[in-house]
Amino acid sequence: MENGETLKQQRIAVIGAGVMGCALIKGMLAAGRITRDNVWAVVATSNSQKRIAEELGIRVYRDLPVDEIAQTDTFLICTKPYRVVQVLDQLKASKALKPSGLVVSIAAGTTIKQIETALPNYAVIRAMPNTPSLIRAGVTVLAAGSHSQDDHMLVAQEIFQSVGKVWQLDERHLDAVTAVSGSGPAYIYLILESLADGAVKVGLPRDIAFQLVSQTMLGAAMMVQDTGKHPATLKDEVTTPAGCTISALLTMEDGRIRSTLARAVEEATRTAAGLGNA
Numbered sequence: 001m002e003n004g005e006t007l008k009q010q011r012i013a014v015i016g017a018g019v020m021g022c023a024l025i026k027g028m029l030a031a032g033r034i035t036r037d038n039v040w041a042v043v044a045t046s047n048s049q050k051r052i053a054e055e056l057g058i059r060v061y062r063d064l065p066v067d068e069i070a071q072t073d074t075f076l077i078c079t080k081p082y083r084v085v086q087v088l089d090q091l092k093a094s095k096a097l098k099p100s101g102l103v104v105s106i107a108a109g110t111t112i113k114q115i116e117t118a119l120p121n122y123a124v125i126r127a128m129p130n131t132p133s134l135i136r137a138g139v140t141v142l143a144a145g146s147h148s149q150d151d152h153m154l155v156a157q158e159i160f161q162s163v164g165k166v167w168q169l170d171e172r173h174l175d176a177v178t179a180v181s182g183s184g185p186a187y188i189y190l191i192l193e194s195l196a197d198g199a200v201k202v203g204l205p206r207d208i209a210f211q212l213v214s215q216t217m218l219g220a221a222m223m224v225q226d227t228g229k230h231p232a233t234l235k236d237e238v239t240t241p242a243g244c245t246i247s248a249l250l251t252m253e254d255g256r257i258r259s260t261l262a263r264a265v266e267e268a269t270r271t272a273a274g275l276g277n278a
């Protein structure tokens, strides 16, 4: 089998095709890793059922379809965390599940143990992607469950590599990952919006401000990745003695920007850890 062809041999269900579920389906289709025939999805409302079926051209259901379940190898669980165990119980109760298969869950805070307890014969992989997956610029961290084998991990890697970059870590890091890269895009948007507000305050049009700030963020992030230099070194290269950059940096330090951002990640990690118990 060619590299990247594993998913085409699979029947994949996306349970909960909301923001993230749809982003993953679109990414896998765009990457040519799945066909419209080998994926199906479930949503909660008839409006989204119709919209997603039309938009993605795949089979979308409101109730769990027994015939489809019977042929499915991999279940990608993308519902809110508090619904995950309920959905797994419903899959089991359908009595249509293959004797073994793979569950990949992207739900924040829902542990591998919770999933393995609900479906003891299934291999489990916990994943934490982020919304830039929609444009295939995502970040995903995968954590293997206790009966996950190499071929299961290959399936999960192919799913998430089709929407961005993938790392594998032990599950104990997943709440921190959720708070850093899972939630991270929201922090960046807030910072982007704040810098654009500053630009507007000093007279720039809002649309230009968004373009200048977002491109600056992209360029700065690429500098970190491409040069391998420490961010503090790159910051110092911008900061001309007696210049304007140091004026801005000291103003930010007066507002305790570093500890505010770092503590925000710490707080989000605490919240993420509790989401699966709701």
Ligand SMILES: NC(=O)C1=CN([C@@H]2O[C@H](COP(=O)(O)OP(=O)(O)OC[C@H]3O[C@@H](n4cnc5c(N)ncnc54)[C@H](O)[C@@H]3O)[C@@H](O)[C@H]2O)C=CC1
Residues within 6 Å of the ligand: 015, 016, 017, 018, 019, 020, 021, 042, 043, 044, 045, 048, 078, 079, 080, 081, 083, 087, 106, 107, 108, 128, 129, 130, 131, 182, 183
């Ligand atoms: N939004 C984000 O940035 C990220 C979210 N996540 C995780 O992804 C999961 C989904 O988040 P979103 O996509 O933002 O939520 P969402 O609300 O957009 O999607 C949830 C989907 O589940 C469906 N649903 C509800 N009850 C269902 C049921 N009983 N059976 C089947 N489908 C059902 C809804 O119709 C909806 O399509 C959450 O567990 C979240 O922790 C993970 C990484 C990033």
Ligand SMILES: O=C(O)[C@@H]1CCC=N1
Residues within 6 Å of the ligand: 108, 178, 182, 183
């Ligand atoms: O806010 C949340 O709970 C989810 C998990 C990571 C991003 N969004």
